[in-house]
Amino acid sequence: MGQNNHTSLHGFILLGFSDHPKLEMVLSGVVTLFYFITWVGNTAIILASLLDSHLHTPMYFFLRNLSFLDLCFTTSIIPQMLVNLWGPDKTISYVGCVTQLYVYMWLGSTECLLLAVMSYDRFTAICKPLHYLVIMNPHLCLKMIITVWSISLAVSVLLCTLTLNLPRCGNNLLDHFLCELPAMIKIACIDTTTVEMSVFALGIVIVLTPLGLILISYGYIAKAVLRIKSKEGQQKAINTCGSHLTVVSIFYGTIIYMYLQPGNSASKDQGKFLTLFYTIVTPSLNPLVYTLRNKDMKNALRKLVRVDR
Numbered sequence: 001m002g003q004n005n006h007t008s009l010h011g012f013i014l015l016g017f018s019d020h021p022k023l024e025m026v027l028s029g030v031v032t033l034f035y036f037i038t039w040v041g042n043t044a045i046i047l048a049s050l051l052d053s054h055l056h057t058p059m060y061f062f063l064r065n066l067s068f069l070d071l072c073f074t075t076s077i078i079p080q081m082l083v084n085l086w087g088p089d090k091t092i093s094y095v096g097c098v099t100q101l102y103v104y105m106w107l108g109s110t111e112c113l114l115l116a117v118m119s120y121d122r123f124t125a126i127c128k129p130l131h132y133l134v135i136m137n138p139h140l141c142l143k144m145i146i147t148v149w150s151i152s153l154a155v156s157v158l159l160c161t162l163t164l165n166l167p168r169c170g171n172n173l174l175d176h177f178l179c180e181l182p183a184m185i186k187i188a189c190i191d192t193t194t195v196e197m198s199v200f201a202l203g204i205v206i207v208l209t210p211l212g213l214i215l216i217s218y219g220y221i222a223k224a225v226l227r228i229k230s231k232e233g234q235q236k237a238i239n240t241c242g243s244h245l246t247v248v249s250i251f252y253g254t255i256i257y258m259y260l261q262p263g264n265s266a267s268k269d270q271g272k273f274l275t276l277f278y279t280i281v282t283p284s285l286n287p288l289v290y291t292l293r294n295k296d297m298k299n300a301l302r303k304l305v306r307v308d309r
Helices: 021-051 058-075 078-086 094-127 129-135 138-164 181-186 193-227 231-259 268-292 295-308
Strands: 012-014
Touching: 021 058, 021 078, 021 268, 021 295, 058 078, 058 094, 058 138, 058 268, 094 129, 094 138, 094 181, 094 193, 094 231, 138 181, 138 193, 181 193, 193 231, 231 268, 268 295
Parallel strands: none
Antiparallel strands: none
């Protein structure tokens, strides 16, 4: 870390929505509500799928990982955000900011890859039903999860380290409500073209490559569903994949709009609200999406509620 970064070692100031004090009060309530929903919903999915032996399948193994990931993702952001929204103090320590930067990037990348793995699971279940449990055996599922988390960690370490090594010349004002890669790059006091190109290139690998695999998987799934003769069988297949496809559309739609577009095409506040949406709203929607059209999960949640009583 160079001398030019010495002053920022004391911490950063997260400007967030500080120019809209009334909005901050409203947002603090909204964020708290969604955080509560996220915790209740995702914890319920994890417990229900662990306690119900009918849900000890590859699909629910990956769903448990997604729920755990969403809990970690929101917890790495929301507590600090609420502290900043509730009071006049908008600072975050240097260690806190660096930790949030690495963890946020790691978990965000993990979700991109995990959604691709989940689409492969659905492809195998529908296109190769007779061999599904043989192909998606517990050893392979565990290997896929370890690979996803490891690749994402490597990407996070590479990009975040590159960004933190940029000289900031004492700049410590982040025009955001969290320590995010683009916001950190913006306060650098040198030409950041090389780092931005690196972020963009790895963004394509982490975002568009999994999305491409998801689309290919669903192309094969669509063909397989159309070949199913019974309407009941078709409906079951659609229900099985519909939840995952909804989550993919919400998550990737927001990510692509935010990160894979020209830098100045969105206003500052628009960028903050989009980040707020996919970091706060999306994790709270996932449990709802996965339970609305899933009879097995509904039954497991009913059993869980009865046990609690």
